[in-house]
Amino acid sequence: MTTESIITRMSKAARVASSKMAVCPSQKKDEALAAIADALLQKDSYIKEENQKDLRHALETGMSKPMLDRLTITDQTILSMGNGLKAVAGFPDPIGSIVKAWRRPNGLEVSKVRIPIGVIGIIYESRPNVTIDSAGLCLKAGNAVILRGGSEAHHSNQALSSIIGDALTKTGLPPEAVQVIPIRDRSAVDFLLHQDESIDLIIPRGGEGLIRFVVEHSKIPVLKHYKGVCHVYVDSDADLKMAEEICFNAKVQRPGVCNAMETLLVHQAVAGIFLPEMSQRFSKAGVEIRGCPETCRILPKATPAIEADWPAEYLDLILAVKIVSGMDEAITHIRTYGSQHTDAVITSDYQRSRRFVREVDSSVVLVNASTRFNDGGELGLGAEIGVSTSKLHAFGPMGVEELTTTKFVVFGDGQIRT
């Protein structure tokens, strides 16, 4: 069979499975999640053996240490995948919930009822635990899912796939509700992105290159974010001790993720006091500062920033710093160079806190808290399947509810339109 016919067949099978999933009782879905979690623990040696095949191949091809870490499945990884599934099983089932209901003057009773999206395609890179996490969230929301992991995790993902399939069958759910594409070739992705008759939504997870490729080639709607150029603005009325803790956390706690701070904006009235102390702390943590001319006057060791620094997503221990004349300039800077991902203000001024929240057009806007909180788990969505910075359907972290939609249900007694 050709790659195209395999992908088409998988997509059609997913569409059929999605009809069954859509009417699957909550208890059955939760049982399936628990069965997958149990099977992961029981088949831990098999998973690690298959993962070893990927790791050996990765070593031979000279994969970098951080990439190898992401690819490795340990006992801890297996445990946390299982716990993640059990947590998702414990969430309330969003499907069938009545979002809103009202009665029309003619007696029609109208409601908006939550339903699954249908078939979701997820395209991701090296971390094989995404296979389990995504499958769990999609199943909980009553969807079928087609997963396409990185070719470097081929054996690991196939092993996880067979475990999921067995557990679904054992629970009486269609195994086609979760399918992992077995083809390493990139053309499989191309064909997948053209199955708009069978697939309702594509979610790419990975680097900007992967995401741009998906957006460019997809005939199916895509939910994604390209990058997170996150700002913290330290206002003139900020509690500077609090500002220091938040800025340090936002930059240093995990610099390689999309919700880490990339640019620090400081009000000119406090820059002279705030920046020297802040930069000492950053310096000890190995953070390189790239500053505007004024910043460089205050911090002579800082590297002068160039234009390319303002829209940069470093994902590293590098920070752009700009001194601004106030809220106007801060908001304009964020509008010009930001990525509508996550932006925070540190202030003790009531009016300005409200203005920042109103005028900054990002998926998560924070007052006096770290940008690192843009995360489905941290914000209380339970778990997340990614972050969206496009405004359609979902804007911000996406949890189980964002994998659903609503339909209108109308009960009447013979009403006709006049």
Next chain:
Amino acid sequence: MTTESIITRMSKAARVASSKMAVCPSQKKDEALAAIADALLQKDSYIKEENQKDLRHALETGMSKPMLDRLTITDQTILSMGNGLKAVAGFPDPIGSIVKAWRRPNGLEVSKVRIPIGVIGIIYESRPNVTIDSAGLCLKAGNAVILRGGSEAHHSNQALSSIIGDALTKTGLPPEAVQVIPIRDRSAVDFLLHQDESIDLIIPRGGEGLIRFVVEHSKIPVLKHYKGVCHVYVDSDADLKMAEEICFNAKVQRPGVCNAMETLLVHQAVAGIFLPEMSQRFSKAGVEIRGCPETCRILPKATPAIEADWPAEYLDLILAVKIVSGMDEAITHIRTYGSQHTDAVITSDYQRSRRFVREVDSSVVLVNASTRFNDGGELGLGAEIGVSTSKLHAFGPMGVEELTTTKFVVFGDGQIRT
């Protein structure tokens, strides 16, 4: 200036205007809507003069009578455009409303707050009142909008555009919040569909050809429906008198619209009683029936249906009729040939009414009511900008709320992530 540079300039101006609209107080938006409504009445002769230019040109090029009707602006059209705007002004403002709010264990207060989508592009065909209706809904939801009407309504739309622009300026709102593309050439649409840096959403309104063109060429997310192949299923336990009234209404009241019934499914147990009477009534109204073999046995005058009749959207006094063995076959038929637009069941059986509602995967599912109720106004959304049959963002009729999205707002007291 080239077409491309005009479209790019308009899109960028809309993006700038959208920032102002996003923070515009409710009262100001409502004032602007009222000012446009008043100006329409004051400048009625100017509007009708410009409309005459379009009509003269349309007559010369031999436009059909129904198309000419759609193009014509009468005193009544102007009155109802104005009343429509005033009704929209009276709706509650969705922007800034807090959809949901909760507190995290660490004290963070998280809320989802309704915000405008940003810039919306609307591409439509001959009816010039769409210019006013769409502008009104987009402004109410705090968006900027770029409108591209059919070239046959060029003068009418330019006249309406200048009236809207004047009214916005007079109210102190940016006139770039509503722009009508002044270029007749179709290349303008192509350029518009590539402004993904400035435009957030495209809504095409018109025939399937226009919509497929837009979906094919757009780099911007599109909300649309291709067609409405709507079904009514008359179950074995239906109140047949009610069924007759609903089926007649669904087919005959306005056959040229997307929520009219195109296929009637009848349970075999009642077909022999129901169809002869129903077909007499249809026959008097000029409805041609295309039936399955069993239907043709009961109604010898019916045209035998061919495979192409089942997925057909006639938009005319033609009806496909199929006799089915029960709910299973009815649902399978709808899944196979339907367009996920609008489907209704007529039944007096409680369990089957619930099953139909649960298993039919359409944007509006009705029990004992006409398919003609799939309409934003009729369902109580106030007004509608179209119907979506894709599941992302909106599924079903789209009102003001569907022209908005939400962002997360987080208030903290210095929280950092550990």
